[in-house]
Amino acid sequence: MAVKQMRQQRRKEFVMLLRQPGLFACIVVILAILVLFCIFPVLRLLWTTITNQEGHLDLSNVEHIMNSTNFFTSLGNSLMLGLTVAVISTIIGYVFAYAVTRTNMPGKRFFHFMAMLPILSPPFVISLAMILLFGRSGVITKTLLHIRNHNVYGFGSLMIVQTLALFPLAYLNLKGMLESIDGSVEDASRSLGASRVKVFTSVTLPLSIPGVFSALLIVFAKSISDFGNPQVLAGNFSVLSVDAYMQITGLYDLKTGAFMALSILLPAMLAFFIQKYWVARKSFVTITGKPVGNIQRIRDRHIVVPLFIFCLLITVIVIMLYGTVVWISLVKTWGVDMSLSFKNYEFVFKRGMSAMQDTLLLALIATPITAVLGLVISFLLVRKRFFGKKLMEIASMIPFAVPGIALGIGYILSFNTPPVLLTGTAAIIVAALVFRTLSVGVEAGSNSLRAVDASIEEASTILGANNLTTFTRISLPLMRSALFSGLLNAFVRSMTSVSAVIFLVSVNWNLLTVSIMSEIEGSRLGVASAYCVVLMVIVVIALLILEVAVNGEGSRRKRK
Amino acid sequence: MSEKQAVSVELKDLVKVFPAYGTQGDFTAVNHVSLIAEPGEMVTLLGPSGCGKTTILRMVSGFEIPTSGQVLIGGKDVSTLPPNKRNVGMMFQSYALFPHLNVFENVAYGLRIKRIPDKEIKDRVHQVLELMQIEPFEQRMPNQLSGGQQQRVALARAVVTEPSVLLFDEPLSNLDAKLREYMRDELRKIQQRVGITSIYVTHDQSEAMAISDKVVVMRSGVIEQVGTATGIYTSPDNCFVADFMGKANFLPVTRWQPDGTAEVFGQTVHAKPSAKLGQKQPVLMVRPENVLLDENGPFTAKVETATYMGQTFQYVLNCQGTQISVADYRYHTNGVFRPGADVRWTMAEPSLRLIPAEEVKA
Incomplete structure (x- = not known):
């Protein structure tokens, strides 16, 4: 009886939806687009690995790859790297977040901004700096310490670089978590006679455990998905994202590459969705809509000073690494002739001009599409009831959850044949940029x-x-x-994305990040650095323009 | 202002089931409700939270779709018509003013949607702002208005498009007590002047009584009683209605006749039997203000508590183990009794009702 009733109601809901043709068409079109660009490529990736040339189910290929020892070494390496980076990043992120939200530490805004820097820059800038400082002809290793042929490549460096690049994600997550814990709970504990340490261990930490798990899972997923840093810095330490790339570009073995991409796709996606649907739901935080009142900020010097020193240390390292990149971009020949010159920039603006124009153009096309599509989807998800809502929600997240390499491979597999022949065009790059970032816009909108x-x-x-x-x-x-924030995010990510588009660029359409990768591979580190600086400057300018555009309009509105 | 013919709103066997969510099972919010609001009538849905009154309102507005049954506006089934095509006006509990538009634009919004010429929009908006006495504020933003002013803007916005039905979702619950009474009377006046069929949802019985032509008392998705405010207050069908519409005493009845003659605390009284009584065991319902302290009264009791309320002295009496609430308006002449005192009392007989005995929810 109840089942019959519900069916009746659903039919009525559908009839009402049909009576709003605009809404109905919008839902259908968005669902179709999402299925085509978010789900189909991943399924295609899966399909390719488990079938043979004739399209029959055939696992011999998988078996073959699994039997080669390299695969499991790389898989083990990827997972080990992911776990290590997740743990360290979460600890650093927690300390940063705690210091910023719970103490009266000086320079909080500065620390917050510095923690954002790695998010605003292309992923491999820190790697580049590592090579410049600690590589064979690194400033520190060779010039200062006179170590010859220091090998910077490998697990250690990669771990440091990924930690510095990913702890901001943990920091943001934990900061949100700590901010939303009602400070009066901690005050209550304190007034009942608990020491600062006791308050932390018995109240703050237990309440923020879901945030800690979120941070761990997100960083883990991003670490194993990361392509830019390991490609530059892994050396003999093989990881799956780089292996997959090598298989395809070096050995033209799409099937093996696809399988390897799939092997990191599964754990990455699993971590993402566990975080999304399980950990997030376990959260103790009750959102009342009321701004959480004044928290009694910690002033005790013996707590604030060590936290401050820790944050400062991390920040100094970040500044040093970015500073190095700026420095080398202004130097004639790194390690040989350290006199200042603009020749790297001359090169960039001559040879790199077309890549720069392409990047800007494609990013400027992708940005508004991403932002508006993200907001429309969030509107539908939050406010409307319709068939396939869950599908829309999940589909919009998939390209964000999967490793960029896997998405890229999925795109070339899916769109290199009619009816949707897009390889080599600008459209496929724009699509990758849009859908890779979409989830962030949907999230912000929701x-x-x-x-x-x-x-x-x-x-x-x-x-x-x-x-x-x-x-x-x-x-x-x-x-x-x-x-x-949707516009900004879309733009920054479009400008800095590497892994998702590295297979999609072509002679006609090249991107800055991909140019930088090839400069690094060719050991023209000065040019690569100049590219990085230009890229970051563009991002910062965009940020300022958007800030002025949005806030300027806002204050005008208020005055009126 | 509107010279349009008012329309009726009819609910036919309306059911709304919310599907199971998490560990909870299906929830039937509205259970076979039929009701008619005559053209121009102000009907109030009254009941505790969770009784389904807001769900009914949302089905009339179109924001919820009935699981079964029909909503008819002016005789036409609108069950699957999208809300924006129903020509219904609504006042929300939170007012829901557009925070980024000023008062004028808030009120003009519905007219702009209808693509009415600017000149006419200006006239109509001014006319309605004048009616609500908020013309001086037309350039203000909503956050620069007081609660009462926001209320008026919300009402102005709801009536300016001349909807065929006006819905009120607890519109006064965010106001303080004094303003609430004032706005309640204003709302009533304006509704009568405009003559729009209205459905008003509230959990406040005094609001319901003051404002409506017809009161519908609901509990757990079911209509308990429909009638005028006086009808329901004086002749409730059951204990729930009696208790929800103000305070009531339920006295044990030992013997009774179908004509309403009943024996209470060993004395015979004459009460009116409720229509729903039938053969069921009755209790005697008497309102606190109809329990009279009288030194010649047939009943005796001991005073348990005495509370001074200004208008009245309120007593709780204990009569053979039953607690009886008394609201004494004549304490100036009756004198004041202290706890422990013995008193005699009687009841205003025309007000007595026999209603089916039932456990009263606190």
Whole structure:
């Protein structure tokens, strides 16, 4: 009886949806696009690894790869690296987040900004700096310590680099978690006679455990998915993301490459979805919508000073690494002739001009699409009921959850034959950029929409506005901050992404990041650094423009 | 302002089941509800939270789809018509003003959607702002208004498009007590002047009584009683309704006749039997203000507590183990009794009702 009732209700819901043709068409089109660009490539990847040339189910290929010892070594390396980096990044991230949210440590804004720096830059900048400082002709190893032929490549360096690149993710996650814990709980513990240490171990830490798990899982997933850093710095320490790339570009073995990509895709996706659906739900934090009141910030010197020194140390390392990249970009020949010159930049602006233009153009196309599509999807997910909602939600996250290498391979496998022949075009790069970043926009949109009272949109609807009008006139203006962060994120990621697009670039369409990779491979580190600096400057300029555009309009509105 | 013919709203055997979520099973929020709001009528859905009143309102507005049954507006089935095509006005509990638009634009929004010429929009908005006495604030943003002003803007926005039905979702619950009473009377006046069929949801019985032509008392998704405010207050069908519509005493009845003659605490009284009584065991329902302290009264009791409330002295009496609430308006002449005192009392007989005995939820 209940089943029959529910079916009846669902039919009515469907009829009502049909009576809003615009909304209906929008849902269908978005679902179709998401299936095509987010799910199909991953399935295609899976299909390729488990079938033979004739398209029959055939696991002999998989068996063959598994029997070669290299595969398991690389898999073990990837997982070990992921675990180590996850643990260390989470610890550093926690210390940063705790210091920023719970103490009166000086320079909090500065530390926050410095922690963001690795997120705003291409993934391999830190790797590049490592080579420059500790490599064979590194400033520290060769010039200062006179160590000859120091081998910077391998697990150790890779671990340091990934930790520095990924701890910001852990930091952001944990900062949000710590900020949302009601400070009065800690005050209550303190007033009951607990020491600072006791408050931390008995209240703060247990309450932030879900955040810690989130951070661990996210960093783990990103570490094993990372391609840029290991490609530059792994040396003989083989990891699967690089192996997959080598198989395809070096040996033209798409099948083996696909299987290797799939082998990191599964644990990465698993970690991501566990984080998303299990850990996040275990959260103790109750969101009341009220801003959490004034937290009693810790002033005790014996707590603040060590935290400050720790944050400072990490920050100094980050600054040193980025500074090195800027420095070398301004030097004639690193380690030989250290006089200043602009010849690297001359090269970049002459030879790299077309890549720069392509990158900017493609990023500028991808950015608004990503931001708007992300907000539309978040609007549908948060506010509407329709068939295939779960599908839409999951599909929009998949390209973000899977390793970029896997997505890239999936794209060439999927779109190199009609009916959707896109390889070699700008469209395929734009698609990769859009869908790889989409999830971030959806997330930002959903969060900001959940903070808006749903009855505000209902008020618009009941006054006769259709869904499009409600979205553009009411929801969108109320999601301005999400629109801003969505645009920014999409742009930064489009400018800095490597792994997802490295297979998709062509003679016609090249990207800055890919040019940098090839300069590094060719050991023209000065040029690579100059490219990196240019890239980061563009990102910062974009950030400033968006900041002014959004906040400027905001304050004008307020004045009015 | 509207010269349009008011329409009726009819609910036919309406059911709403919310599917199981997590560990909870299916939840039937509205269980076979039928109801009619006549053209121009103000109908109040009254009940505790979770009784399904808001769900009914949301089905009339179109934000929820009935599991079964129909919603008819002006005789037409609108069950699957999207909310924006129903020509229904709604006032939300949170007012739901557009925070990024000023008062004028908030009110004009619905008219702009209908692509009404600018000139006419201006006239109509001003007319309604004048009616609500908020014309001076037309350039303000919502966050620069007081609660009462926001309330008026919300009402202005809801009526300016001349909807055929007006829905109120606990619109006064965010106001403080004084303002609430004032706005309640204002709402009523404006609704009567505009003459729109209205459905009003509240959990506040005094609000319901003051504002409505028809009160619908609900519990657990079912209508318990429909009637005028006085009808329901004086002649509740059961203990729940009696208790929800103000305070009530339920006295044990030892013997009774179908004509309403009943024996209470060993004395015979004449009460009116409720329509729903049938052959069921009754209790005698008497409101605290109808229990009269009278030195010649037939009943005796001991005072348990005495509380001074200004208008009244409220007593809890103990009569043979049964607690009886008394609201004494005549304490100036009756004098004040202290706890422990013995008193005699009687009841205003025309107000007595026999209703089916039932456990009263606290």
